[in-house]
Amino acid sequence: MSNAIAKEPDRPSVAIIGAGICGLGIGWRLAAAGCRVDVFERGAAGREASWAAAGMLAAQVETEPGEEALLALNLESQAAWPAFARVLEAASGIDLGYRGEGTLVVAAHRDDAAELRHTYEFHRSLGLDMTWLTGGQARRLEPHLAPAVSAAVLSEKDHQVDNRQLVLALQAAFSRAGGTLHEHTAVEAVDVAAGRARGVQVDGRAVAADMVLLAAGAWSYDIDGLPPAARPPVRPLKGQMLSLRMDPRAPIMDHVLWGPGIYIVPRRDGTLILGATVEDKGFDRDLTAGGIHRLLEAAWEILPQIEELPIEEMWVGVRPTSRDDAPILGPTPIEGLVVATGHHRNGVLLAPLTIDAVSAFVLDGSLSPAIAPFGIGRFHAQGATLAAGGGE
Numbered sequence: 502m503s504n505a506i507a508k509e510p511d512r513p514s515v516a517i518i519g520a521g522i523c524g525l526g527i528g529w530r531l532a533a534a535g536c537r538v539d540v541f542e543r544g545a546a547g548r549e550a551s552w553a554a555a556g557m558l559a560a561q562v563e564t565e566p567g568e569e570a571l572l573a574l575n576l577e578s579q580a581a582w583p584a585f586a587r588v589l590e591a592a593s594g595i596d597l598g599y600r601g602e603g604t605l606v607v608a609a610h611r612d613d614a615a616e617l618r619h620t621y622e623f624h625r626s627l628g629l630d631m632t633w634l635t636g637g638q639a640r641r642l643e644p645h646l647a648p649a650v651s652a653a654v655l656s657e658k659d660h661q662v663d664n665r666q667l668v669l670a671l672q673a674a675f676s677r678a679g680g681t682l683h684e685h686t687a688v689e690a691v692d693v694a695a696g697r698a699r700g701v702q703v704d705g706r707a708v709a710a711d712m713v714l715l716a717a718g719a720w721s722y723d724i725d726g727l728p729p730a731a732r733p734p735v736r737p738l739k740g741q742m743l744s745l746r747m748d749p750r751a752p753i754m755d756h757v758l759w760g761p762g763i764y765i766v767p768r769r770d771g772t773l774i775l776g777a778t779v780e781d782k783g784f785d786r787d788l789t790a791g792g793i794h795r796l797l798e799a800a801w802e803i804l805p806q807i808e809e810l811p812i813e814e815m816w817v818g819v820r821p822t823s824r825d826d827a828p829i830l831g832p833t834p835i836e837g838l839v840v841a842t843g844h845h846r847n848g849v850l851l852a853p854l855t856i857d858a859v860s861a862f863v864l865d866g867s868l869s870p871a872i873a874p875f876g877i878g879r880f881h882a883q884g885a886t887l888a889a890g891g892g893e
């Protein structure tokens with residue numbers, strides 16, 4: 502590993518900490534713009550939250566009261582997804598498995614319908630594009646829904662993408678653009694001198710860079726060398742998931758499905774993803790009988806047809822969750838140190854916007870109005886709060 506040198510004289514050299522969606526995506530864009538980019542990844546690229554996710558682009562269905570600022574960000578990124586997918590597919594040669602059937606939120610029983618109606622009215626009051634369906638209408642869209650499903654809401658804009666394909670595509674596009682990926686290479690610290698980031702410490706050695714991007718997901722708080730005001734307040738939020746296998750020639754459903762305590766995401770290759778628990782248990786990686794049991798029971802209640810499907814995989818991921826559940830994007834009080842983390846349950850959804858806005862800041866210092874309210878400074882400005890977010 503040599504000290505970084507800019508590929509083009511007017512472009513900064515950039516050291517990126519973390520090869521998840523954020524690090525690889527921003528790295529791709531910067532390398533394509535002529536920067537010398539080194540991405541350092543502690544493990545294998547993209548195998549943490551970005552691999553564990555369900556890939557839902559669910560800006561609408563889980564919006565809760567008080568989330569207006571985050572909703573605008575989520576909607577902007579959602580609208581950018583189709584064009585982003587086309588550009589990335591062309592740059593990588595990898596199909597992202599983008600699916601546009603939309604999302605159905607169902608009431609499992611008559612009792613749940615009143616609550617669903619209440620949420621629907623709230624979403625409509627925000628101008629979201631949702632359609633109320635009777636149980637019968639929902640079953641016409643998804644014939645295997647349980648007979649007890651009494652009502653549903655169709656959100657046609659909440660699509661999905663195969664997040665594992667997304668990781669592979671970002672990695673390929675990054676390499677094709679000339680970026681250098683260092684796997685199994687943890688960054689120990691950011692080098693800071695006279696209030697400016699000078700590079701990173703790797704294997705006890707200094708690697709110089711003009712700019713440093715901190716994109717270490719749930720671990721972003723733990724990188725040494727930074728003063729408190731530059732450490733993003735991010736913690737891990739555990740999620741257990743599993744997948745079943747459908748016959749891809751005869752899938753039992755096509756829409757993304759939400760029910761009480763569960764979402765179900767059908768991939769084109771027949772994978773059916775069931776998720777996810779939300780547990781504040783630090784970096785605990787245990788799959789538990791209770792967690793998996795609750796997911797299977799909740800899924801079975803709205804889609805009994807899963808009964809005969811083989812279980813394919815079970816896994817645990819840790820969401821990078823900030824103190825207010827919203828992402829932390831852009832500059833820090835340390836000159837030359839930029840952050841892209843804290844995406845909580847929406848990192849796949851927010852990929853296009855994060856990649857565009859953070860790359861633009863690194864390249865020319867311009868701060869997009871979309872991300873301006875989501876800077877690290879909000880945690881230090883007195884009384885400043887942002888709305889807590891939903892997602893996933």
Ligand SMILES: Cc1cc2nc3c(=O)[nH]c(=O)nc-3n(C[C@H](O)[C@H](O)[C@H](O)COP(=O)(O)OP(=O)(O)OC[C@H]3O[C@@H](n4cnc5c(N)ncnc54)[C@H](O)[C@@H]3O)c2cc1C
Nearest residue numbers: 519521522523543551555557688718740818847848849850
């Ligand atoms: C169960 C689950 C379901 C989800 N479902 C969805 C969904 O449906 N839709 C959606 O939009 N979002 C979803 N998310 C959220 C989404 O996965 C994350 O917000 C997103 O992947 C975060 O990307 P990242 O690049 O910030 O983090 P990560 O993918 O975690 O990448 C960070 C990387 O940094 C590396 N790293 C850490 N420390 C160091 C170090 N010191 N040196 C070098 N490398 C380091 C890690 O090894 C890791 O690879 C889900 C998350 C989980 C866990």
